[in-house]
Amino acid sequence: MCEVDQDGGHMRSAEHPSFSKACVKCKVHPPAVLLRVGDPFCRGCFNEYFIHKFRAMLGKNRIIFPGEKVLLAVSGGPSSSSMLRQVQQGLSINAHKKLRFTPGIVFIDEGALTGRSLEDRHKTNTEIRILFESTGFPFHIVSLEQVLELPTSVLMWPHMSSTDRTSSYKVAVGEFDQNQSCAFQPPYQQQEPADMNKAHTLELQLLMASVKTHTAREELLNMLRQHLLLHTARTEGYSKLMLGDNCTRLAVKLLSSISLGRGAQAALDTGFSDSRYGDVIAVRPMRDYSAKEIAYYNHLFDVPSVFIPGLDFKTPDKNSIQRLTESFVTKLQTEFPSTVTTIYRTSEKLQSDCKAASAVDDRPLCVLCQCALDTSAENTSAFQATLISEQLSQSKCPKDCLQSLTDDNGEIPESERGHCNGQPALTSARSEDKTKSAANCSSQCHGDGGCCSSLSNKLEPMELKTLLCYSCQLTVKDMTSLEHLPRYIISEAQKRLRRFQMRAEISSFLLD
Template identity: 40%
Template sequence: MSSNDNCVKCNQSITSVSHLHGAFCKNCFQVFVIHKFRAAIGRTKLITNGEDVLVACSGGDNSSALLHLIQHGKSESAHRKLRFIPQVLYVDEYGALEVSSEDRMAKRAEILQVLIAAGFPVYVSSLEQALNQKRSETTARSVFVKAITSNIPLPPNVETSELKSILSRISSLTSLEDFIKQLRCQLIVTIATELGISKVLTAENCTKLAIQVLSCVAQGRGSQISQSTGFSDSRNNVMFIRPLRDLSSSDLAAYNKLFDVPSTVNPIVIKKTSSLSIEHLTEMFVLSLLKDFPSTVNNIKRTSEKLEQADLRLPKCYICKYQAARVSPCNLLWLLSYFKKLQR
């Protein structure tokens, strides 16, 4: 977003980005974004020097910006180099969409070409492999491959058909999106464990997390907000870290545009055009508020940071690994079940 105001840092009249806290020139905006990114990592000290870290990249705006920031932090021009060792993972989710094999192969090659050019080891998997995790344990077959070139074969048609068959049985778009998210998460955990890596960097930004906070509340998952939107998520054996949570989606979009960071549009699973998921409706609501109330996202994020983590002694859900919420015997689900029994 262009602006004609003076830069709030260096007071130059040539500015490139209009931000919530004022206008920035190109150089000062880069310093601002890099500082937010590095401060988030350095503040918690969760990542040690020389530690292998898996970077989950989808090729979209957020993950492309994350990879570019890591690449800059490892370069010779960086004031203080990042000390961890990044390895990149791309999970192909196009198997969940009605996309031809040719188009899927071309899209995968386009994304892999960008990831390989970053200069870090790149691993590739697909959503179909999430269904093969148990089989791979008995057959010693890996659920991922190392990408030397961008021409990585697609999974067998039988596996893609099996995935689509399972997804077609889910009628609710909200449940469908959540199921795909859980499959992806479990697959990333499996791959990280196989690589001997205990930390995964993901690219959720402040805007995305604010939407997720309200979406969790709307779906009755308020007890999960602390872990699902916090800086780190340790519900699995592998810790997920969100170093971009202090930057908004507009910040990252402006960063990508100013520094020519290549990115692609992420696949969005939509079965019924007439209906939207709870998360999509929440996104529309939050983005509409931003037009008149630009501090909405930051206020939601700061409020969510005050929420405490659920009791770790509670049993975990088999699918999402979150702690089960402690509820009284008389709750909504119990009442619905009771009324159904009375109707029989």
Template identity: 60%
Template sequence: MCQVEEEYHEPLERVDRPGVSKKCVKCKEELAAVVIRVGDAYCRSCFRESFIHKFRAMLGKTRVIFPDEKVLLAVSGGPSSCSMLRQVQEGVSQKAHKKLRFVPGIVYIDEGGAVGQCKEIRQKTTSELCEMFRSTGFPFYILPLEQVLDLPGSVVVAPSSLSDQPTSAYKAAVDLFLQSGGGTDVITQEQEGVSLPDVQDSQTQLLQQLMDSAKTLTAKQDLLSTLRQHLLVHTARTKGYSKLMLGDSCTRLAVKLLTSISLGRGAQLAEDTGFSDCRYGDVVAVRPMREYSAKEIAYYNRMFKVPSVVIPSLDTKTPDKASIQRLTESFVTKLQADFPSTVSTIYRTGEKLQTACRSSSAAEDTDRCLLCMCSLDTVVEEASALQATLISEQLSQTKAPLIRGQNSVEPEPSAAVGRCCSAEGPCEGTQVAAGCCSSPKEHEAAELRSLLCYSCQRTVRDMSSVRHLPHYVLSEAHRRHNRSMMREQISEFLLDDDADEND
């Protein structure tokens, strides 16, 4: 142990930190212009080559995107998605050394209606993004989030997946692409969405009512993410794109991983943070920016003048404890400042996590969550942690009688009976048993929650009314419930699969 009177005669050693005056670790010639991590100092040209190589190597080693395949880039205007757009733009150009072989398109979802922005600010943001998208020459689509209210029910029904193809299929597609002459150049198609489409005030009000029905900011952010994903998938299907490219960085995925665990999405981590997300069947979401940290992307955008647009979100200017997402982001970023390996450790750990549940791509529609489209994690045994949690919630919500001394005091008749919301007088006991006007709402919410995973159930519980949800969600819930009741009625006449095989 250290002694108070102990003397230290040896001088303390100074640790040399890498600075801009050091040589580049790759070329060993030029002076370093940027330090990504401790010991990783790059000059300007080597940093650019490393950044580009990492993006193309990620697409090459995964072999998910086939030649001449249409890929829709989801650009939000932030640094990560704009950097992804720049990589694709340079990769499909004629000057590219290893040219990207897919056909890109751009989509932007305007979320100003959910945030509460006025039309002037939304139009200004749209015009800035239009100039950026028009310079690329790619077809682009600018869609307001209000369009999610008019989506068809097929959005939450996943068609058969084609992602489980053998490895030889990719090689055969590349050989066919090369035999045909290497494909054609990217043709500039008609560019849709030059300005923000006309949005009716009634649609904006319905969207705001939906967001206001969520009581907490955590539920609002989770609900907004789900609606955005539904609109992206629907746009990719209707426009003929089979791949959806997202701009999630390594830092964002590390925050998302811890947030998903906090929200009870441990069984869905593979789909939420992995490179490939096959839960939607015919549309596969990929994340090629998952190897880049937010610091690395910021340096690249600043050094090579990649434009981006600052767009406020739901958690803009909110305190750290406003939501679980905001608290997790603050925790990770502050820890990353003192311990630079925090994000990479969380990210690498998330790559090794697997779930024992059936994959979402192989699950049937009845076994999928109605909102996030992942496999249901609520079909478990009775002696499980989930069942124990549900029982505890039911017991905590049960109102116990008040006790005075040794005699229990029953509540007053008026309080016990309740008051109907459509009549001035209290409901009779027979009406409550048969179903008051508030009883169908609770029954409808219970039916909807039975079709959701545990995390989405928590989000719906934080909503004041499920009737504010989009029509396609409620109609699909009603359809699944009717099919379930029909199956129970004819269950005695159905043959089991095991019995059919034995015959």
């Protein structure tokens, strides 16, 4: 900016605000980092500030019990690499407040979706392996193609004992301190990456090619990644999953989730803990750090990271809702430095109405994101109005036919939906076909509550839609075909449909 000199009328630049020439904490050393205006930190004080922030987040929530196995999801980026460094320092002998859990590392190779060659993927995996070997922690390098081989148990609520986690945190600390002196730590085992199957790579590429929009493609990739992380944690015996989402990323994720219809699940998607999976709880200890703080810390203390191009690499801002939201937040942050903090503090106050189910709970869960379904809304809700508009816009029946289908409130009953175009209701037609096929089955039926003949039936979009939350319905709506979905998703959806049909047949014999 410029100001007019009172003496000669010449233009001169305005003076910049003066900053302190000493650290705001120790008042002795010169500052090396300026996080906010008026808050300069020297190198040593910034290191203490960064470490204290991480351990205070874990100590305040007290979700990770002493002695638990925690799986660190490291993608090689700045945020997850900084999280790995914090865990490594917290487990060192000279740590002031030493961490008490047993860590492990997992890395997912997503090079099949970005068109990378096998040589580039092997080179990246080698760099990741060298980075993980320097920590001394057990690590697992898995490829995204392995998601096609997951069992259906990934989407099922595990059977947990009623005595799990009944003791308090203080009791667990005391028991850990008593057993620590005589406990034997086995040598760490390293899991090498499995050979990449070309057939699975092609199948995964066909799955992503069947999604029409980049927005839905990123949502589907995120769900598949979560399923693979959950399966790795369960098979290796980890009870906690530590994610490296920082404050800036969570602010973008909150706004984009609301835009995509995931407002009911926003508290689980952006909160510190996510207990939707039951036996494995996901935590986000880096959610108090901004991307600027992490970049300063990695630069000053030489935290190694590996650059890996993602699915949205070099894409324009208007390519997807996620990229557009990220561009909006980052540009607004440059002009108004408190933008990310304001959005983040708002997300802290959110509470999910879709609470996590339990082993004895009968509430249905979404097949993809595994959150409680938010589609059972009242007739006067905005979701119900959206459904009616969609039904009317897709209908080719004459006006008199639509008026005959609607009830007194102007809504289409569930039993009448699907009569448009002169076709019978989808549910009744499918149930008749399944009844005829079930009558021909013999002793080959499975013991999971369904019939073997229905396994060969093709999953219809309208059938899958009843098992999804509103946001996942929008994702599946952008898919041209469901035949490329992983087998474990199709099998679980068919099993739930068979059980719903069986429950509807015996509903008159059930007690309330």
